[in-house]
Structures are given as structure tokens and as C-alpha cells.
Amino acid sequence: MDTKLVKEVTDWLKTTDLAEFCYGNNGDSLEIKTSEALPEPAQFQSALVSVCSPAIGVYHAAEKGKSLPLSQGQKVEQGDLLGWIETVGKKHKVTAPCAGQLQAISVQEGAVVEFGLPLFFIEP
Amino acid sequence: MSGKNKITPFHKVLVANRGEIALRVLRTLKEMNIKSVAIYSEADRNCLHVRMADEAVCIGPASSSQSYLNIDAIVTAAKITGADAVHPGYGFLSENADFAAAVEKAGIVFIGPTAKTISMLGVKSTAREIAVKAGVPVTPGSDGVVGKNYHAVARKIGFPLMIKAALGGGGKGMRACLKEADLDRMFKTAQAEARANFGDDRMYFEKLVLNPRHIEVQVAADNYGNVVAFAERDCSLQRRHQKLVEESPSPFVDNKTRLQLQAAACNVVKAAKYSGLGTVEFLMAPTKEFYFMEVNTRLQVEHPVTEEVCGYDLVKLQIQIAQGEKLPFSQKEAATIRCHAIEHRINAEDSEQNFAPCPGTVTEWTPAGGLGVRIDSHIYTGYTIPSFYDSLIAKLIVTAPDRARLLARSRRCLDDFCVEGVKTTIAFHRKIVTNADFISGNTDTGLIERMLKQEKGHESQR
Known part of the structure; x- marks a missing residue:
């Protein structure tokens, strides 16, 4: 393996804004990645706030006989009722x-x- | 009664507990080919019982009051998973009559006695009255709850005496009062403790038997009035009323006393119209006279000791009784002593720091093994013991043909057992099995405290 070539390519890669370089010729191939090309560590960032179930039970969106009042994209205010979790003895x-x-x-x-x-x- | 004579096999059982006892019950369910449901709190996601069960549902946050003590959540879990029975294990809701009633109300079988029986025997003073009616000796005491005239009642019984909470258990709301001068102060602190722990401050008195042994008899009763009693367990090694070591048969109980104990236990259970597995606890004086203390209406932590001695799976027996089956063996078979057995309760506690709980991550878990060794535990290398629950991490159960070989095996196992990352009571158990009084069978409920005092004495001499 031509380490000199690897060093040259690596140095050159640093002067560019490329994150990854691949080259192949006659079955030889070279693949170099900068640290920027490495996947981000698993940092799940979400602007979304989750609403979790407060109990084990059955979910009901509304009282019996009424239709589902919720739809995607709908605006809600803090404290708005999003449904009920019904347990054996409670709601x-x-x-x-x-x-x-x-x-x-x-x-x-x-x-x-x-x-x-x-x-x-x-x-x- | 005719409607009761039906056998209804369970298809799916919810185990309303965690830790080693949840695993213990799940293992029997598997062997009986019954599907299982585990429940868990948010702190127990990585627990083995969650993995071992056929299904598992999260019922609440880490705090037990919102999860393993949450009756509504557990009954809902049983309902939505389609369980036809609930096994309560020990601790948590296992002796809670409201829980048993809620399970029954939901059309699900509670594996244990009826709610009525639990609440009746749960009031210690009522349990005493039942024993008296059954002709079983009880320690002289206040004959029920004491009122404002408690001084007079106490004087009549005589000192020393025990102040106990009517709904007490686990040593809470309990005080030993040696002389009348201490009565007021101790009565008030015990009562406050009872109010805080059980929400009930009814108290009663019992004469204090000095240097007693704690001897208990495992019983089983089916729905048809058949009752059997097994060989006794000696649970005299206690620290602050928490058992550390249990042994069966007791080195102190001779054959004649054994038969008397078994007869007394059966009489109490019959008088209470009991059904299911239970334990009748006695206090035994150095003269071998014994007095009824209470009935535990659940599977006990130390049940494996009896399982090893009699050779029957007691969880299976519980399930069979709850399904409506008759007791599968006679009194003679139940009481057969096949070996000597001992259980060491291994807790994540620092025995040098007043047994303070020691939660944390177990970095090495290499339990003892070999002939005559059983480990009931939910621990694995890398498991983090949460701080929310009981500190019991394993039960080391050892069996041998006789007591001398049993203690040799116990010593070997305690030396083999390796736990790193958290402090455990293993080192303290090593001291117990090399203690001269314990080896000679000369134990009583004060031995552990004497051992601890002696240790402190040695330290201060140095």
C-alpha cells in the first residue's frame, strides 16, 4: 500500500470542503473520510413534546357517542383535553x-x- | 359448597410482583404450561421477570405506591391482558384484602385466601381470638385492642410486655416495654408508627416471652376443608424483626413438639375456614411451650426451605388449590422430612453500616453452586439494583441429609458466592454459620443483636 499517496490525498482532502473521497483503479481502491463524514453520535433532538399515557388502560378520545375531535395539525392550548385513559375503576x-x-x-x-x-x- | 367443587384450570396468570419472587412464580407457571403476564414499573424495564414472562406491561412510575401497590393499575393490567388469575407473591399487595376484593370483583381469581379471610386474619387481635377459640395457646395479652385504660391492662398482664399494632407487620408499630415507667412513651411512639405505616393506630398488648424462638408452620388448605401442615421452620435469626436465616426442621423442636405444632397450626386454619397456602407463626419459650402469634396469608419469602424438606412445589400447590383442586397429598406425606434445609437471605446492604441499603450496579455476579444448592435470584452481572424497592437480591437455599453436613455446605457456598459492585450481607452470613451458638442450635430471636453487640465490643477494645 502506498502510504505516501494516502497522506497526500488526506492532506489535500483537508484543504477542500469534501467529507469523503473514493478512488478506484485496476482493482485497487482508496476510500478516505474526514471526521465530518462520520455519523453524528445518536443525539435525538426533537422539537416535539410527547404526551404520554398517565396510566395503563384503554384510550378514549371523547365521551361515548361523540366523534373524535382531534386531527393532525390542529392547534391545542396548554391543558386542552386530548382524551381519557379508562382503567377498571378510574378515568x-x-x-x-x-x-x-x-x-x-x-x-x-x-x-x-x-x-x-x-x-x-x-x-x- | 357444591358450586365450589369445580376445577377451573387457569390459562393465563398475572404475577403482581417483581424481583426474585416474580421469577419464582413464573418458573412454576411455565412448568404448568400456563401463560404468564409480568407487570413492571418504569424502573424495572431491565428486570428478568419482564423478559421471562410471555407478556409484560408497564403499569406505572418507579415509586411502588404508583406501580406495585397500585390496585387499579394492576387489576386493569389483568383485565386487558385477559388473565384469569393473579398471583400476588409476597410483600406489596399480597396481604391486602382490598386488592383481593378488587381482583375478585373483576371476575379474576386471586391466588390466595378470600378477601374476607385476609382482612379477618390481618387484624392481629381478631386472629388471636380465632386461635383462642380453636384451643391454641396464645401469649397472655390484652384480649383485643386496648383503650384509654391501657395502663391498667398492662399492669394486669405484667411486664415485660410487647406493644403491637393491630394491623402491624414487619416489626413496624411494635415495641418491647420492660417496665411501666416506659409505657407511655413507647405506647405513643408505637402508635404514631402504626398510624404512619398502616393508617390505623389500634394497639394491643402481649406478654413478652424472654429469649424466644420464632417457629412457624407452613399449612395448606383446599376449598373442601382439607388441611395439611408441613415440618416447622425455625426463623429465630432475625435483626429488628427481619428474618435473616430460616432453617427446617428446627434443631430445637423434638418429634412430640413437632406434632403438637402441626396440630395447633391445622386447628387455627380450620377455625378460620382458611383456603390456600399460609403460615402460622408461633413464639416458642426455652421450655418448648409455644404461643400463637399470627397467620401470614401469603406465600412466604422462606417457602423454598419447606419445598426442599417436603419435596413439593408450593407455588404449584397454591395454583392447584386456587383452581379448585383437592390437596394432592396426605398429612403424613406433607410432614415427611426428606432433608435438612436452610435459607440465607442475601441483601444488598452494608452490614458494617447498620445494614443500610446499598443499591447500585452489580459488576460481578457469580453465585454458589453444586450439590444441594438452590439460588432464587433476579440478579445478573450488569444489573442495577434500584433504590425504590426491597434490598433482597438472592436467597441461597442449601440442603443436606443432616444439620452438620448442612452447615458445612452453607459455609462452602457462602465462601464461593461472589458479588462485586454492591455491598451484601454475605459476609455477615459467614459470621452466622461460624458462630458457636448457632452451630450448637442454641439460638433465639436475640442472637443476631448479641452478635452485633459483641462485634462492637471487640472493635472498641482494639
Whole structure:
């Protein structure tokens, strides 16, 4: 392996704004990546606020006989009712922790949910 | 009664507990080919019981009051997973009559006695009355809850005496009062403790038996009035009313006393119209006279000791009784002593710092093994012991044909057992199995405290 070539290519790569360089000739190939090309460490950054289930139970969007009042993109205010979790003996309110736009609805009417399961995502 | 004679096999059982006992119950469910549901708190996501069960559901945050003590959440979990029975394990809600009632109300079988029986025997003074009616000796005491005239009642019984909470357990709300001068102060602190722990401050008195042994008898009763009693367990090695070592058969109990104990235990259980697995606890004086203390209406931590001695799976027996089956063996078979067995409770505690809990990450977990060794534990290398729950991390259960070989094996196992990352009580157990009084079988409920005092004495002499 021609280490001199590798060094030359690497030095040259640093002077450019390229992150990766690949070259192949007669079966030989060279592949060099700068640190910028490495994947970002798993840092999940989300501007969305999740609304998690406050209990294990069954999700209901509204009282019986009423239609689902929620839709994606809808604006909500802090404290708005987003549904109920019904347990054997109680009904737990699900409320919006902040004002914003309802970006994702990941629960359906009548779904069985565990404690802590994300039900909605709000973009503040 | 005729409606009760039906056997309803369970298809799916929810285990309403965590840690080693959840695993213990799951193992039997697997062997019985019954599907299982585990419940867990947010702190227990990485627990083995979550992995071992066929299904697992998260029921709440780390704090036990919102998870493992949350009746509504657990009954809901049983409902939505389609479980037809709930096994409560020990601790948490296992002796909570409201929980048993809520499970029954949801149309699910509670594996244990009925809510009515639990609440009846849970009030210690009522349990005493039942024992008296059954002709079982009880320590002289206040005959029920004491009122404002407690001074007079105490004088009549005589000192020393025990002040106990009617709904007490685990040593909470309990005080030994040696002389009348201390009565007022101790009564008030015990009562305050009872109010804080059980939400109930009814108190009663019992005569204090000096240097007693704690002897308990495992019983099983089916729905048809059949009752059996197993060989006794000696649980005299306690620290602040928390058991550390349990042994069966007791080195102190002879055959004649053994039969008397078993008869007394059966009589209490029959008088209470009990059904399920239970334990009748006795206090035994150095004269071998024994007095009824209480009935534990659940599977106990130390049940493996009896399992090893009698050779039956007691969790399976519990499930069989709850399914409506008859007891599968006779009194003679139940009481057969096949070997000697001992259990060492290994806690994540620092025995040199007053047994303070020591949660943290277990960096090495190499349990003892070999002939006559059983480890009931939920720990693995890399597991982080949360600070929210009990500090029990393993039960080391050792068996041998006789007591001398048993203690030799126990010493070998405690030397083999290697836990790194957290402090454990293993070192303290090593001291117990080399203690001369323990080896000679000369134990009582004060031995541990005497050992600790002696240690302190040696330290200050140095």
C-alpha cells in the first residue's frame, strides 16, 4: 500500500470542503473520510413534546357517542383535553402539557395503552 | 359448597410482583404450561421477570405506591391482558384484602385466601381470638385492642410486655416495654408508627416471652376443608424483626413438639375456614411451650426451605388449590422430612453500616453452586439494583441429609458466592454459620443483636 499517496490525498482532502473521497483503479481502491463524514453520535433532538399515557388502560378520545375531535395539525392550548385513559375503576385525563400544533397522533380510539406510552406529539 | 367443587384450570396468570419472587412464580407457571403476564414499573424495564414472562406491561412510575401497590393499575393490567388469575407473591399487595376484593370483583381469581379471610386474619387481635377459640395457646395479652385504660391492662398482664399494632407487620408499630415507667412513651411512639405505616393506630398488648424462638408452620388448605401442615421452620435469626436465616426442621423442636405444632397450626386454619397456602407463626419459650402469634396469608419469602424438606412445589400447590383442586397429598406425606434445609437471605446492604441499603450496579455476579444448592435470584452481572424497592437480591437455599453436613455446605457456598459492585450481607452470613451458638442450635430471636453487640465490643477494645 502506498502510504505516501494516502497522506497526500488526506492532506489535500483537508484543504477542500469534501467529507469523503473514493478512488478506484485496476482493482485497487482508496476510500478516505474526514471526521465530518462520520455519523453524528445518536443525539435525538426533537422539537416535539410527547404526551404520554398517565396510566395503563384503554384510550378514549371523547365521551361515548361523540366523534373524535382531534386531527393532525390542529392547534391545542396548554391543558386542552386530548382524551381519557379508562382503567377498571378510574378515568385519567390526558391533557396537552403545552400549547402548539398537534403533529402526530399515535393512538387510536379504544386502543389498549401501557403507562408511559407516547400518545401524541405536539410542536410548541 | 357444591358450586365450589369445580376445577377451573387457569390459562393465563398475572404475577403482581417483581424481583426474585416474580421469577419464582413464573418458573412454576411455565412448568404448568400456563401463560404468564409480568407487570413492571418504569424502573424495572431491565428486570428478568419482564423478559421471562410471555407478556409484560408497564403499569406505572418507579415509586411502588404508583406501580406495585397500585390496585387499579394492576387489576386493569389483568383485565386487558385477559388473565384469569393473579398471583400476588409476597410483600406489596399480597396481604391486602382490598386488592383481593378488587381482583375478585373483576371476575379474576386471586391466588390466595378470600378477601374476607385476609382482612379477618390481618387484624392481629381478631386472629388471636380465632386461635383462642380453636384451643391454641396464645401469649397472655390484652384480649383485643386496648383503650384509654391501657395502663391498667398492662399492669394486669405484667411486664415485660410487647406493644403491637393491630394491623402491624414487619416489626413496624411494635415495641418491647420492660417496665411501666416506659409505657407511655413507647405506647405513643408505637402508635404514631402504626398510624404512619398502616393508617390505623389500634394497639394491643402481649406478654413478652424472654429469649424466644420464632417457629412457624407452613399449612395448606383446599376449598373442601382439607388441611395439611408441613415440618416447622425455625426463623429465630432475625435483626429488628427481619428474618435473616430460616432453617427446617428446627434443631430445637423434638418429634412430640413437632406434632403438637402441626396440630395447633391445622386447628387455627380450620377455625378460620382458611383456603390456600399460609403460615402460622408461633413464639416458642426455652421450655418448648409455644404461643400463637399470627397467620401470614401469603406465600412466604422462606417457602423454598419447606419445598426442599417436603419435596413439593408450593407455588404449584397454591395454583392447584386456587383452581379448585383437592390437596394432592396426605398429612403424613406433607410432614415427611426428606432433608435438612436452610435459607440465607442475601441483601444488598452494608452490614458494617447498620445494614443500610446499598443499591447500585452489580459488576460481578457469580453465585454458589453444586450439590444441594438452590439460588432464587433476579440478579445478573450488569444489573442495577434500584433504590425504590426491597434490598433482597438472592436467597441461597442449601440442603443436606443432616444439620452438620448442612452447615458445612452453607459455609462452602457462602465462601464461593461472589458479588462485586454492591455491598451484601454475605459476609455477615459467614459470621452466622461460624458462630458457636448457632452451630450448637442454641439460638433465639436475640442472637443476631448479641452478635452485633459483641462485634462492637471487640472493635472498641482494639
